[in-house]
Amino acid sequence: MLRFVLGRVLVLIPTFIGVSIIAFAFIRLLPGDPVMLMSGERVMDPERYQRIMHQLGYDRPMPVQYFDYLIGLLSGDFGTSIVTRRPVVQDFFALFPATLELSFCAIVFAVVLGVPAGVLAAVKRGSFYDQAIMSVALVGYSMPIFWWGILLIILFSGILGWTPVSGRISLMYFFPSVTGFMLIDALISGQSGAFRSALSHLILPTIVLGTIPLAVIARQTRSAMLEVLSEDYVRTARAKGLPPSRVVGLHALRNALIPVVTTIGLQVGVLMAGAILTESIFSWPGIGKWMIDSVSKRDYPVIQGGLLIIAAIIMLVNLIVDLLYGLINPRIRHH
Amino acid sequence: MSEVTAPDRIVQSARSARRSMIVEFWHYFSENRGAVIGLVVFGLLVVAAVFAPLIAPHAPNTQYRDSILLPPAWMEGGNSAFLLGTDQVGRDILTRLLYGARYSLFIGIVVVTLSLVSGIILGLIAGYFRGWIDIVIMRLMDVILAFPSLLLALVLVAVLGPGLTNAMIAIALVYQPHFVRLTRASVMSEKTRDYVVAARVSGAGPLRLMTRTILPNCLAPLIVQATLSFSTAVLDAAALGFLGQGAQPPTPEWGTMLAEAREFILRAWWVVTLPGLAILITVLAINLIGDGLRDALDPKLKRS
Numbered sequence: 001m002l003r004f005v006l007g008r009v010l011v012l013i014p015t016f017i018g019v020s021i022i023a024f025a026f027i028r029l030l031p032g033d034p035v036m037l038m039s040g041e042r043v044m045d046p047e048r049y050q051r052i053m054h055q056l057g058y059d060r061p062m063p064v065q066y067f068d069y070l071i072g073l074l075s076g077d078f079g080t081s082i083v084t085r086r087p088v089v090q091d092f093f094a095l096f097p098a099t100l101e102l103s104f105c106a107i108v109f110a111v112v113l114g115v116p117a118g119v120l121a122a123v124k125r126g127s128f129y130d131q132a133i134m135s136v137a138l139v140g141y142s143m144p145i146f147w148w149g150i151l152l153i154i155l156f157s158g159i160l161g162w163t164p165v166s167g168r169i170s171l172m173y174f175f176p177s178v179t180g181f182m183l184i185d186a187l188i189s190g191q192s193g194a195f196r197s198a199l200s201h202l203i204l205p206t207i208v209l210g211t212i213p214l215a216v217i218a219r220q221t222r223s224a225m226l227e228v229l230s231e232d233y234v235r236t237a238r239a240k241g242l243p244p245s246r247v248v249g250l251h252a253l254r255n256a257l258i259p260v261v262t263t264i265g266l267q268v269g270v271l272m273a274g275a276i277l278t279e280s281i282f283s284w285p286g287i288g289k290w291m292i293d294s295v296s297k298r299d300y301p302v303i304q305g306g307l308l309i310i311a312a313i314i315m316l317v318n319l320i321v322d323l324l325y326g327l328i329n330p331r332i333r334h335h
Numbered sequence: 336m337s338e339v340t341a342p343d344r345i346v347q348s349a350r351s352a353r354r355s356m357i358v359e360f361w362h363y364f365s366e367n368r369g370a371v372i373g374l375v376v377f378g379l380l381v382v383a384a385v386f387a388p389l390i391a392p393h394a395p396n397t398q399y400r401d402s403i404l405l406p407p408a409w410m411e412g413g414n415s416a417f418l419l420g421t422d423q424v425g426r427d428i429l430t431r432l433l434y435g436a437r438y439s440l441f442i443g444i445v446v447v448t449l450s451l452v453s454g455i456i457l458g459l460i461a462g463y464f465r466g467w468i469d470i471v472i473m474r475l476m477d478v479i480l481a482f483p484s485l486l487l488a489l490v491l492v493a494v495l496g497p498g499l500t501n502a503m504i505a506i507a508l509v510y511q512p513h514f515v516r517l518t519r520a521s522v523m524s525e526k527t528r529d530y531v532v533a534a535r536v537s538g539a540g541p542l543r544l545m546t547r548t549i550l551p552n553c554l555a556p557l558i559v560q561a562t563l564s565f566s567t568a569v570l571d572a573a574a575l576g577f578l579g580q581g582a583q584p585p586t587p588e589w590g591t592m593l594a595e596a597r598e599f600i601l602r603a604w605w606v607v608t609l610p611g612l613a614i615l616i617t618v619l620a621i622n623l624i625g626d627g628l629r630d631a632l633d634p635k636l637k638r639s
Contacts, residue, residue: 021478277485295489
């Protein structure tokens, strides 16, 4: 087992180095040089330009610069934002809980609806339910979520007036951020209505962000379930006279869920991409909006640092999923 | 006499074998109702895109300043000259949607071609030669896959500058690893088969082995992946347009149209609803075709 874990971790090292090279190269691939970019529209006299170039180390050979960059990363230095003048890491961790809360709700939404829907479709294969569920899943899978979000806003915020249009909580509530998760903080604050307000802000973004994972999970559950249902041991269980609910729930589902767990883990990348769009529609103050704002403000250190941190998080989650998969499925471990 | 006809007969039988393969493929594909519907819708989109200048009632960028934000013709206040209404500067929405089909299909074709060709080349090289070149290529692909596709495309566009061409290059680069992995995996499993060994023994060089002998037998999964990439390319390009980093206004690209119309969502639903619906229908049609192709080309599912 230790060898399995170690092997998986070692494979990640070259990938991480590659990712860091991309992040490093990114700022140097931009037209113009970094100092000119930071100075913006202002004119800079050549002497000062040389001094800053030297100060920031841009006049040294590329490999030396990369090595310094890597050392900086290892000591937690991911650069400083041009706009806020704060370290990128600090901004990242201030905004990350918002994205984490949204992503968590979205994945719960997707699993809670997607797994039963997939099971139902597989058990009633070819029936009206199957066709309806799979049609809806295909539409969800094909959905431009930025448009889906706008439609939901038109319906639920515009016409029905049930949900707020943007933000994480109504402005009338104010309390210190303890955990960074609005739902928990609202509960801790004890202010009446705060939790309700936070929840109502969360509903539409959750649906929008959860739609594609929901469709993917439903489709994956169905096909995994169909595969398992045709196995001999399921037939045996049926032949023994076990009630169908027991065969499906206990024998089949448990094995069908193994590939589904991997699918759920792989949704992290989808969620991060979706967060960019979802947060931008709902003005959700998280990582996705932070990244797109940085792109439009040309805040290059933030783009660079954010890209690296997000890639690192995704790699880490994929590693955990990989290890979990090995834990549930010994065949992988000994392969 | 027979010496002359023998090769002819071989060619003929190869031809009829290919024909029967196509017939068999069509048999399985046409059994899938969704796939056929998808194909029909896609065909209509292609017609709309190709003949947009002939079908469209107006020019895509003409602004009718006296008819701003007109609702669709069937609604109160609608004008039959603007069947699907007009946008915030008085441009005909139907016209812009028809022209938008050109952009979306063009984006899909370019992205898939770029990523498919480069992916096949890299995958063939990696799978055929193995060794250090394989390791280098595959680690590079792992690095690309470590980033969420839309984020990487967004950052690449930030480097290259916003615009449709750069968005397409960025998206193609992001999709390429899937093709490399698929090609490599099939090449590796085909390489040791008897027919490849036979071709090698009879003197075929590496280039011929890779492209003429092995590649045709790896095509099925690549075709399915290409179809799926086509639909995600349309989606991602629209998303980049929506975020202001793809096609730039006044280009009638569907995502860009949505972004321009965002502030009118509560006043004029048609300005945002229709371009999004166009994206959804296009992506849905292509995904339906993709599902049909997968079922028809996958020998594992054929038995039933």
